């Protein structure tokens with residue numbers, strides 16, 4: 783039998799925080815991450831949630847916590863799942879890739895409510911680079927909200943419309959479709975590589 787070893791986050795996330803940070807069409811200036819380190823579905827090593835502090839982006843804070851507390855064993859493969867309110871910016875993406883190169887036993891899965899400044903070229907390229915580095919990147923569906931809430935929340939009932947309702951303040955973006963489009967785009971350098979390979983140079 784697989785032994786369950788769950789270290790629940792010390793502080794539970796309130797519904798107010800979940801709503802203000804993870805709504806699809808309310809653009810909070812903060813980034814939050816609910817993170818889960820697990821060997822498999824039944825064997826969670828650690829979980830916690832954090833929001834960025836003034837100067838440190840949440841991704842870097844999360845990586846720092848993992849390293850500082852030695853939450854990952856050197857040679858044991860594990861999955862690190864991030865429930866993110868925004869996808870990583872380009873600078874954080876580079877740090878994440880550096881982290882994954884160092885800890886190659888970690889498989890990172892990012893599930894994000896919204897895409898951070900999705901029109902900025904650097905951020906779009908950063909998302910492709912994460913996928914190239916082996917990161918599984920998706921946008922949050924209702925089932926992800928529910929599983930995140932089960933893990934980190936205080937237990938009140940949540941309803942789908944509370945997160946997916948369109949806002950009059952912000953233009954509603956189809957995040958799933960946008961991510962698909964971004965990941966399909968080709969980077970100029972790989973275009974060149976493709977052209978050269980076609981010319982058989």
Ligand SMILES: [Zn+2]
Pocket residue numbers: 839840841870871872873874875
């Ligand atoms: Zn960042």
